Amino acid sequence: MVETSSRRLVWLLRLTLLGLFLTVVVILVGAWTRLVDAGLGCPDWPGCYGQAVVPSTERAFAHSPDHPLESFKAWVEMFHRYLASGLGLVVLSIVVMARSLKAHSISLWRISTTLLIIILMQGAFGAFTVTLKLWPQVVTLHLLGGLSVLTLFLWLHLRIRQFVQNSHGVMKITYKSAFLWWVAGMLLVVQLALGGWVSSNYAGIACQGFPTCNTQWWPQMDLSEGFHLTQTVGPNYLHGQLHADARTAIHMMHRVGALLLGIALILLYWDYRELHFMKQSLNIVLGIYVLQAIIGIANVLWWLPLWLALLHTAGATALVISFIVSFWLSRYEQLNARTDTASRAVRLTT
Structure with a gap:
C-alpha cells in the first residue's frame, strides 16, 4: 500500500510538472492570440463557426454571414482552445490521482480540487471573452486566472515533492x-x-x-x-x-x-x-x-x-x-x- 502511494506521488509529481509547462505554453499562446488580434477569430465557442475545426469559407459564411472567416486568426484561436482543453485533461487526471491519496494528504486533495475549479472558471472566461467581444474586465480576469492556474500547479508540485522527500515540517x-x-x-x-x-x-x-x-x-x-x-x-x-x-x-x-x-x-x-x-x-x-x-x-x-x-x-x-x-x-x-x-x-x- 505504501509502495502504491509512493508511485502515485511520483506520477503526480510528473503530471504537475507537465501541467506547469502546459500552463506556460497556454498563457503564451493566449498572449500571441491577443497580439495578432485573433481573439475573435471564431465568433462562437467552444467550436469555430459551429465546427470542431476551422471550416471552409463557405461553411463559415453559412454559419455567420456577418463575421467573415480569417483562416489564420481562426486557427490561432482554435490552437489556443485545443491546448487549454489538453490542460484541462491533465487537471482531471491530477484530481483523480489526488483523490486516491486523500487519506494520506488532505492538502493535496484540496489544492487539486481548487485547481479544477479555477480551470473550469477559465473555460467560462474563455467563452465570455468571445461572446462579450473582448470585454476588458473578462480579458483581464482570464489572464489572472491563467496565472492562478500556474501558481496552483507550482504550489502543488512543490507540496508533492515535499512528500516524496519525506519532509513534512513547516x-x-x-x-x-x-x-x-x-x-x-x-x-x-x-x-x-x-x-x-x-x-x-x-x-x-x-x-x-x-x-x-x-x-x-x-x-x-x-x-x-x-x-x-x-x-x-x-x-x-x-x-x-x-x-x-x-x-x-x-x-x-x-x-x-x-x-x-x-x-x-x-x-x-x-x-x-x-x-x-x-x-x-x-x-x-x-x-x-x-x-x-x-x-x-x-x-x-x-x-x-x-x-x-x-x-x-x-x-x-x-x-x-x-x-x-x-x-x-x-x-x-x-x-x-x-x-x-x-x-x-x-x-x-x-
Whole structure:
C-alpha cells in the first residue's frame, strides 16, 4: 500500500510538472492570440463557426454571414482552445490521482480540487471573452486566472515533492518577513492585473518615450474613465474603446505599479541578505524583475513589436514562478536544512 502511494506521488509529481509547462505554453499562446488580434477569430465557442475545426469559407459564411472567416486568426484561436482543453485533461487526471491519496494528504486533495475549479472558471472566461467581444474586465480576469492556474500547479508540485522527500515540517517565518511577503505578493498581483488592463484596453503605447510620457513627467490623464469598471457590455472591444487620456492613465499606473513592486522586492532582498540560499533565490527574482522592466521600456520605445510584447508576457510568468519558489523556500528550506544537520549529527555520534 505504501509502495502504491509512493508511485502515485511520483506520477503526480510528473503530471504537475507537465501541467506547469502546459500552463506556460497556454498563457503564451493566449498572449500571441491577443497580439495578432485573433481573439475573435471564431465568433462562437467552444467550436469555430459551429465546427470542431476551422471550416471552409463557405461553411463559415453559412454559419455567420456577418463575421467573415480569417483562416489564420481562426486557427490561432482554435490552437489556443485545443491546448487549454489538453490542460484541462491533465487537471482531471491530477484530481483523480489526488483523490486516491486523500487519506494520506488532505492538502493535496484540496489544492487539486481548487485547481479544477479555477480551470473550469477559465473555460467560462474563455467563452465570455468571445461572446462579450473582448470585454476588458473578462480579458483581464482570464489572464489572472491563467496565472492562478500556474501558481496552483507550482504550489502543488512543490507540496508533492515535499512528500516524496519525506519532509513534512513547516517553518514559521517572522512577522516582519511575513508582512513583506504579503505586501510584495499583493503588489505583484496588482501589477499583473494592471498589465492585463493595459493589454485589454490597448494602452501599451499610450505613452511615447521613457522615463517621460508624451514628453511630460506627469501627463494629462483621465483616471476615472481609465479605471471605470462598469464599461458597457456589447460593443466590440477589439483595439479598445477608451480615449487617449484614459489609456494614458492606465499606462502610467502600470509604471507606478512596477516601481512600487521593485521597492518591495528590494526590501525583501535586504531582509534576507544574510541567508545565502534566500539571497540566491531573491537574486533571481530581482534579476527577472529588472529584465522585465527593460523589456517593458523597450516595448514603449520600439512601439510594441510582436516578439517583444510576447517576451514581456513570458517575463511575467517567469516572475510569478520565481516569486512563488522564493516564498516556498522562505517557509520550508530553513527547517529542512536544520533537520538534515540534526540527522547528520545523530549519525556521526552513533
